[in-house]
Amino acid sequence: MEDARLTQLISEMTLAEKIGQLVQLTPGFFGAEYGDVVTGPELNIKMEHVDIWETGSVLNLSGKGTLDQLQKTYLQKSRLKIPLLFMNDMIYGYKNVFPIPLALAGSHDEQLLESIGAFLAQEAAADGVHVVFTPMLDVVRDPRWGRVMESPGEDVHTVAAYGRSLVTGLQGNLSRDAKIDLHHVAACIKHYAAYGAVEAGREYTAADLSQYSLLNTYLPGYLAAVEAGVKLVMTAFTVVNGMPASVDNWLLGEVLRKQAAFNGVVISDYNALNELITMGYRDDDLAAAKAALSAGVDIDMMATIFANGITKLIAAEALDEALVDQAVLRVLRLKNDLGLFENPYRGFDNLGSEEEFTQLSQRATVESSVLLKNDAAQLPLASGEQVALIGPFANSPLTLGLWGSINADFSKVKTLKAALEAAHDDFTYAKGFNMYDAKVTATEMGSQFAKAESEAAQTDAELAAEALAVAASADKIVLTIGEDFLQSGEAASKTNLHLAPTQVSLIKALHALGKPMIGVIYTGRPLVLTDVEKYFDALLLVWFPGTNGGLAIREMLFGAATPSGKLAMSWPRSVGQIPLHYDSLPTGRPLTTANANERFVSKYIDCDNTPLYPFGHGLSYGQNNITCELTKITFNHAAATIELTCQVNSDTVAVEDVLQVYLQQPKQAAVILPTQKLVATKRISQQANHALTISVPLAELGYYDNQGTQHLDDGAYTFEVGLSSANLLTSGTVTVTQ
Template sequence: MNNNRITSLIEKMTVHEKISQLIQLATPFYEGAANGGQITGPMQELGIQKEDVINSGSVLGASGAKEVRSIQEAHLKENRLGIPLLMMADIVHGYKTIFPVPLAIGCSWDLEDAEKSAEIAAKEASVSGVHVTFAPMVDLVRDPRWGRVMESTGEDPFLNSEFARAFVRGFQGNDLSNETDRVAACVKHFAAYGAAEGGRDYNTVDMSERQLRESYLPAYKAALDEGCEMVMTAFNTVDGIPATGNKRLMRDMLREEMGFNGVLISDWGAVKEQIPHGVARDEKEAAEKAIQAGVDIEMMTSCYAHHLQSLIEEGKVEEKTVDEAVYRILELKEKLGLFENPYRGADEEREKEIVLSETHREAAYELAVKSSVLLKNDGILPLNKEKKIALIGPFAKSGDILGPWSWLGSKDEAVTLFDGISKKVSSENLLVEKGCNVETGSEELFNKAISQAKKADVIVLALGEDSEMSGEAGCRADIRLPEIQLELISKMKELGKPVAFVLFNGRPLDLTGIEGQADAILEAWYPGTEGGNAVADLLFGDRNPSGKLTMSFPHTVGQVPVYYNNYNTGRPKDAPDAQIRYVSQYLDIPNEPLYPFGHGLSYTNYQYSELNLSSNTMTTDQSLNVSVNVTNSGDITGDEIVQLYVRDMAGEVVRPLKELKAFKKVTLAPGETKTVEFTLTEEQLRYHHVDLTFSSDAGEFTVFVGGSSRDVLSAEFELTK
């Protein structure tokens, strides 16, 4: 502790005032909030007293310049030392202007636009009084049954790390104390929450430390290296211990090894949840384990409030441990400039100008275009504006395209697919019917849809998941489209007309039985506020699709988890001497995903040729230059995402079949060829060995370059030491 101002302030605080700084409560607990400040309901259940609220350190879910200023003003009148509150909220993929969900943003492979989306979200949130956002979520995901895959950027540790950095830069800028249009970022969920067993939220995580370090920790580390101010603990266990009370994970790995000195906050209720986990007998033990693990803020339970003081008096917790937590919290408040300006950023007049501005909507549109992935196209897209189009499906006119964690986004302000297409074609050429609801339907709805579709030249089916079907607690064992939508597909296909699917969803879906019924599939995800305009422009070819998957689509849910960077087995299916049966395989489906990592089509075609390495050897001190020619062999300009992968052919421990190491986006006019160049270094070949040391091995490597993890050219080189 070297900040004299903060140290002096802590010396003036009573133990109760210190402990109260470690408490985070929801907005209704506070005077000044709408319907706030009453000691009833949830406050009584938590056993929180007014004195606790007066001295608490942070607020959960407060927003809107007027309300935030009101809460802060009321708080400062009663807080003895005039310590301002931190206002925190879940600003995940937009505040009021909603961008595509993070999984979709990942599919753009566009780090600049990702950073810009976070910058805009921060600007809208800050002017509305928010100081901290609970984002980015950088959990690596391999199981689409888990609802929160929509909040991640995918299955690759390198790509997730790059997006983690971009989001942190966007939220925080360069200097929080001078940039009041930015907010502090809180990376989550530490650690390995994305590996919950069975794809079930809050469930057990059990993996080797090598897997943890190889696949799951890199993105958190990248966010911290970028200066992320906060970390949130995960709900899950790590090595048999709930993360929130896991001293080795939080003290040893996060703070000592990774060098994190910022604020560590629990997820909602996670401190008390150590009791049902079975590692704490009661709230008192839960409080002791969390504070000893280094958790600075307890979110929405009262274990600290009720028991930390007695734990200090009994000598089970040193007061200096609490002081350290308070110091970190006050230090963040100082970085944000709250002691000088407790109303930082909150401005009702600017709020009206900035929030959901046209400029912000344009940025949301651009990212929605780049995030959509053309999975399949048998030549029916782009659509002809002179043809009759039947727009059928539960998402034809639905504003439920914002997705989970679109906290203040309005479905009424979202551009629907119907709105977007209506701008492209005459009313005579656009026939619209719902056909069914997301999960329910009737013969009447079917018949109306059939009647309209019969008049059309082409059918566009707007299908998907209700936003409540993904996100937190949105886990599904059956990740197919709901049965009623499958029936709608069959009825439309029976008409014998070309059919294009547009999918609105938060996870890779099981397309078993319907992928073959589509002539084209455009994966729009939850595209956000401007989704309808973006998807319409893609359907009609006014924009050319360029998105590429960052999470694989399975052939069927029984294949899950399926991901590109898997290990080989001792009996690989494709071995030259493989027997027909006794190899690692499914008897009924391929081993590979239906649509792999990196897959995404365009309205033009790209040809890869002349993969060249500057040398067939690499040394520790000398890098390798990799080049490839990419040609647009089609008729329109397009953006291609060129991907470079590496395989270590023989390591001390098994290595993935492919690992993404670099990527570049290149714009090509019709007939144009460009040489795309990469630099590969020895550092990029390092991994965790048997003793968990991080280094590379001398030996043979294969480099792959192409338009997806499946469609690649390859060349070999040797690393010498």
């Protein structure tokens, strides 16, 4: 349908029908038979001027038959037969679940990420879903915030690359104007902007940032996804630099609409427009509606600000109806791009093979798992070793993370214990300690926190005694530790990032047996392991590893696969170091080996400055044998790239790793820039005498000063290549002249 026809359609609509297109509600409003999914505060929503059957979109309805039933009933009641949009919180999986985004980003495998996006899209589209609320592109530097699990981490380059890849996979194209075919869905990035910078890591609080930080760190990831053609942008609930993000004319109007030329749909987050009143920015529906619509918000999710405010504003001649028409046109364009006017019952039957998902998800788990430590090459395990497998994570399907646990098909989850049993490995199992073991649903999400572990059949002391008895006769101990799925995700901010006391005491008791001990860590956020790391000979971080996590973990433990993920977020030694990130600004009094005993330098007196595990860290089997030499570095003026030629050598064949390229602070910059900045990555297969070229786009050298002026300077630039931000193997300098 052409824009002219959409405009004509708008001219035929009543004001109530127009406003309805700008309102999103959950399924329960349309009838009890549709159920309800609550992913925010319980709300008493009453619409005064818009009928339920004029609402333009629905949040979190699932099941193709149910969606079709609602669409059919809706169209029967609709005067102009404008179809509903169905949107869903499918963040990193649906029935089939992949590793969490914080893990996936550490794969640095854009082709893999695009394939995952395509699989997610196919599963959503087959179920009749039109829009998915992913990827989340908030830069995160405070692991106290539970939602770090949904983010690609602390680094600007990594977040942007992740966003481009997921959007391309989900939508199936790189063009802003392209239609979305039946096997793909519209992607919605979130949470614009800087939601990941909330104060003290506490959910829903404000972010207070300089323009320098916003422009150089927090905005580039979102804008990269806009450039990739994303169809929707979700605003943050929160206040950024004194302005609620949902009504910030600079963020939405100047940066997003004007500078980035985004002409897609902007949707508020859950109840965000009503919270304009709660936080004291406006005092009623009318003022809040005017502020949000004027700033560029098109859809009001789970609030009645638009439904109750716009009619009164227009009646009072306090709002130009052309603003409403403009928002409605963007919503209708999205429906048109999805082909809903031609086919309101969008969907298909071919979901792809189970084998395809198994291969893709196992590969994702291997490439995103991080080998933190491997003293004396305790991993991989040798065939014939008697293993004591301990810890409830090894035998629980609830290792998918919060969002993955809501819609997942738990009958498909492959636990580590089940994988070992299927392979007929020589092991014995003990639970060791208790964890939450009840499936969470969205309607129960809040009450789950009140569940007492005393409901368990055995006490932690009894389970620990069993574990020690099992471990006593084993050659090696594999202990699964970490956080329950409810302890990270939305509304799960924490100040204590240490392991639970029951886990710490069990770790110490098992260590006292004098046997080699391997830790397998399940978590949605970086933890503080400073007090227990010394008790382990090896540590394998698997995050929340997805539906087929157990199969992949078993392969990594026994050497059939090598973990090759890198940390997308630094792991602190102490909560007191937070926020902690590798690309900090330099100081005039840096801590060095020479001045370590002096007082007046930038350091803690009770803790090292460095993280326990730095950004980009991740070992692989045989990584100690890798050497890398930067043999040539040139500026390709015509292609606007820096070309780095490296010679990589290793006597460990066919083991994957990730080379990382960091830019040092250039001396010619107009302002102080980070001491190092990731500008490129390349997955490699270790082999002898391997030459490879890594291209760095010239744009990676650009930056903004503290007045908002963009720079790309001529001069000498030094690049370092290595295996983490703290393990740099070679460097070279090149002169850039434009």
